[in-house]
Amino acid sequence: MKKKEKKTKIRKKHHIHLFTVGVVLMDLVIIAVLVVINSGAFKAFWIPTAMTTMTHKYLAYTLYDETTVNKIMSENYVEQVTDEVNLDDVVIGDIKEKKHYTSKYEQEIYTKDEGNDVYKIIRLEESKYKGYLTVIYDPKDVDLTVTERIGKMGETVATQCKKHGGYVGINGGGFEDLDGWGNGSIPYGAIIQDGQLIWTHPGGSGQLIGFTAEGKMWLTNDDPYTAISKGMVDAVEFGPNLIVNGKVAKIHGDGGWGTAPRTVIAQRRDGIVLFLIIEGRLPGYSIGANMTDVIEILLRYGAYNAANLDGGASSTMAVGGKLYNRPSAGGEYGGRTVSNAFIVTNKQGKRCDGCSTGA
Numbered sequence: 001m002k003k004k005e006k007k008t009k010i011r012k013k014h015h016i017h018l019f020t021v022g023v024v025l026m027d028l029v030i031i032a033v034l035v036v037i038n039s040g041a042f043k044a045f046w047i048p049t050a051m052t053t054m055t056h057k058y059l060a061y062t063l064y065d066e067t068t069v070n071k072i073m074s075e076n077y078v079e080q081v082t083d084e085v086n087l088d089d090v091v092i093g094d095i096k097e098k099k100h101y102t103s104k105y106e107q108e109i110y111t112k113d114e115g116n117d118v119y120k121i122i123r124l125e126e127s128k129y130k131g132y133l134t135v136i137y138d139p140k141d142v143d144l145t146v147t148e149r150i151g152k153m154g155e156t157v158a159t160q161c162k163k164h165g166g167y168v169g170i171n172g173g174g175f176e177d178l179d180g181w182g183n184g185s186i187p188y189g190a191i192i193q194d195g196q197l198i199w200t201h202p203g204g205s206g207q208l209i210g211f212t213a214e215g216k217m218w219l220t221n222d223d224p225y226t227a228i229s230k231g232m233v234d235a236v237e238f239g240p241n242l243i244v245n246g247k248v249a250k251i252h253g254d255g256g257w258g259t260a261p262r263t264v265i266a267q268r269r270d271g272i273v274l275f276l277i278i279e280g281r282l283p284g285y286s287i288g289a290n291m292t293d294v295i296e297i298l299l300r301y302g303a304y305n306a307a308n309l310d311g312g313a314s315s316t317m318a319v320g321g322k323l324y325n326r327p328s329a330g331g332e333y334g335g336r337t338v339s340n341a342f343i344v345t346n347k348q349g350k351r352c353d354g355c356s357t358g359a
Helices: 003-037 040-051 058-063 066-075 104-110 157-164 224-229 291-300
Strands: 077-079 119-125 130-136 142-146 168-171 191-193 196-199 208-212 217-220 232-237 241-244 250-252 262-268 273-279 303-308 317-319 340-344
Touching: 040 066, 058 066, 066 077, 130 168, 142 157, 142 191, 142 208, 142 232, 157 168, 157 317, 157 340, 168 262, 168 273, 191 224, 196 224, 208 224, 217 232, 217 262, 217 303, 224 232, 241 262, 241 291, 250 291, 262 291, 273 291, 291 303
Parallel strands: none
Antiparallel strands: 077 250, 119 130, 130 273, 142 340, 168 317, 168 340, 191 196, 191 232, 208 217, 208 232, 241 303, 262 273, 262 303
């Protein structure tokens, strides 16, 4: 046999060998993918995460049928504490640094930034998420702001901070967001501001999250008029409640809210208010957090009452009149326009040397 014919046969065998290896590898990849998507853990992660988005629910149905989706969603939910918030448990006083601390988290809370008696921002970094915890020392410095053109156009958190003299702000309740293109103009549920019911709209959770005139955070299922008669001065309608009187909600699965960006508001027994922002849907930087993750963070920092606010692409935080976190959408525009925000002011004229509203 000639050398040329031998070389040709060797090349053919080599090509056949490579093709066989390629087919085997492809089969192994397909098998691995099928094993993953059919695992209970992946279903519990994928389906709730997709179903709690506004525009990507189809991802759940791309991999699974309706029966499977419904089954997984029924297994992942938050079982809330049904107790009424005991406002007497919260005792507001002058917050001072201690000589001894029970944990590094308590030390972070009580050790104020130099020249700032109003608030402190703590950076959070875990393996799957990043975020910020804002510590507000006087709960009376927390205000609720509402977009100026409610019903027509929302405003970014930064804009609302600028207009109302806020040092720090986070987004509040939810709003109509058809196909993910809502402009934050039409809030869901009720909004109470300065002791007046200023807005109602179908679609709310029936749970009010707000504050009394004394600065005590109040979570209630009362209707807005009843809540106002009992002392609620500022509130939005959202949820679920995650901690009530120190009792933690029972999380089934991942809570049914998936892994995503989060916004949460909480209060400690000493009156300190906590704004929690978790960044997410940013592969390689921060995936996000589920309800269990959020509760673990809040408990570390001594939260006594806590409630979930609007998350996802709406999760934004502003400092000094500018966007501070990395939202999953709209970052180039200063974050999404939203209906309302909880902001930090300085009503008592406390020391805040480096603070700026950006106004």
